[in-house]
Amino acid sequence: MDLQELVDKFHTMTCIVSIEKRNDGKARTVRIEAGNEDYVRSMEKVDDNGNVIFKEKFVPGRRYEHYMKKELNFENFCYECAIKKKPIHAYIRPEYYDFSINMNMMPLNIEDPEKAYCTFSQELSFEENLDEMSNISSKTSSSVLQTCIKLRGTKDLHKTMDEVIEDIRNICGASYCCVLLTDFNENTWSVFSDSLKPGLNQHSIRDLKHVDFTEYARSWIKQLRGRYCLMIANSRDLELIRETNPKWYDLLVKEKIETVALLPLQYTGTLLGFILVTNFDTSNTVNIKETLELSSFFIASEIANYRLLNQLEVLSNQDLLTGLLNRNSMNNKISKFIKGEVSYDSLAVIFADLNGLKPINDSQGHDAGDELLKSAAHLLRDTFIGCDCYRAGGDEFLVIATNQPKEDLEAKVEKLRQDSMIPGKVSFAIGFYYDEHGGKIRRALHEADNNMYEDKKRFYDRFPANRRRRIS
Structure with missing residues (x-):
């Protein structure tokens, strides 16, 4: 099949991506095999300062890392689409670019013993598109809507959050789900809510009293690099964590954690903490990512409101000079x-x-x-x-x-x-x-x-x- 001829039939900015077929669990090479004119032009686009957005000019068949930083989520998308033959839609905003990417991927039926293929179409925008961010599957929207209704109607946020986090853990087929709050000014951390699947050797973060999660949380900020979600879905992803964050890798191995979803909880630009999901169902990675990303917006909003009400309660009832009741x-x-x-x-x-x-x-x-x-x-x-x-x-x-x-x-x-x-x-x-x-x-x-x-x-x-x- 002539890949260039195929990709030239797309009106949108499109390329064809290949990913190695491997059975040894090692990292799979991802290549950009062909790109239409709009896609190639976008890769050679310059910003307002005259800098080329991508590293170098497009050459068909090169590894994708020649054109962008290594990105676990992108590799997982390629794996889900090309290898597992699942259509993919996602809306992302990478930290290292000043634009958002509305992306669609479709698997291709190409006979090749060494590679699997998929199309990758993208639309770039310099402002966040709320319509695209909320364009999710009915299954995901139903789950997230239930979360929203539970949280908005509660009089006991801690109790309801426990129910929501257990629901999320079950949706993800995960062993553990946690809302970890951080305060880097005070150098403190706390577990707001968590759910651990019964009968496992894994510990709740609450039980790891000797571990300073403030230090890990600081490293997670660098690991996320502005993403809404980091998915560590297989051994090759975990190997990259070993290279970039060895201390966290050692803790994951010690706790027998093989897969991780990590999301920042942000509200009006303030980082409140993180959602951490471990040992999730890797057969449902895309839907899990979609559910977690949208749920995190509502969870962050409710926690921010809860904190604000607590602060108002303190100001209303506490003498600010002495700390006694006023x-x-x-x-x-x-x-x-x-x-x-x-x-x-x-x-x-x-x-x-x-x-x-x-x-x-x-x-x-x-x-x-x-x-x-x-x-x-x-x-x-x-x-x-x-x-x-x-x-x-x-x-x-x-x-x-x-x-x-x-x-x-x-x-x-x-x-x-x-x-x-x-x-x-x-x-x-x-x-x-x-x-x-x-x-x-x-x-x-x-x-x-x-x-x-x-x-x-x-x-x-x-x-x-x-x-x-x-x-x-």
Whole structure:
């Protein structure tokens, strides 16, 4: 068959690709055997700076690496289409080009004992085409739509995400699926959700506590090179990982992982983490890739919204200087007590007013005063573990404790009171009230407040230099 004559019949930018037929599991050579005029012209296209986009001019029959960087996904597409005779459609945006590729591949029935062939047609665009990105099979769209509906309707994202990730693992026929979140600024990682097929030797990432996945995640960014998905579908792909990322390769081998799908979770340009799928069904690689790529958009969106709501919750209820709960949170908790929404047997309230803040602010500045407030908050939080600690405002703090032994709380309050008499230590005027029968929160607050002012008076009688100046 005259390959050039065949490819010249295409109106779109098209070439014919061949891939070696091998049975030894080694890498298969992929060649571009022929290209029509539009395809060849596109390969010799120059950018705005006059640079040739591809490495060199087109020569029929050369390995594809002469014209572009080695690309595992492209090799997998060629294998699926030419060897396994599956039509392929994909929409990709390589990192190293400033355009997207809308591609279609069709298997060719050419008798050749050494090679299998397929056509490769492409349309280049410098803006992302949402219509093409959403042009997916009905089977994939149904699966992804179910994912979207589950996530959008949930009130418990963690629980629903567990269901979704298990669904995705089953769709992929995989041994493991995981949503791994990363924060490179804090150098931390966490598993948001994962699903492990029962009865396997493979571990969940949660169990690999000795492994720092932040380091692996940084290497994955380089491995992805801007792609929506990296598919390691066979031993030759795994061999390339051994060459380019040997530490990750060693972990994969140790965990008996032979195939991997890796996708970045990105939202408005921010990398949130990754989806990792291992030991998936290689007979369904194209549909798996399609499902994962589209699902990742919805998963990333929901996680970003979840994080935003958590941040708003923190800002609404946390004092930013000390890290304690703030006055808004305190008022909400007191309101719940008054409405009978809190169940308790015993109730304790501790008012703690920080002594000496104004002289510190006046003599050393407000930065020093802020440090004193933070030290005071840290001391209260460490002393009253398991209790709600609030910064009520200014230099005033409140601790609410339910179902705590009176003797334990009295001992902690007394230690704080004694330490407050030692110059150089954080000093509090303390008001303590305990009702072993529960009682009303308003009465507890009133009694503790009165006791605190009595303690404050004793402190200033002993250290008059720290007395606040009254404004007349």
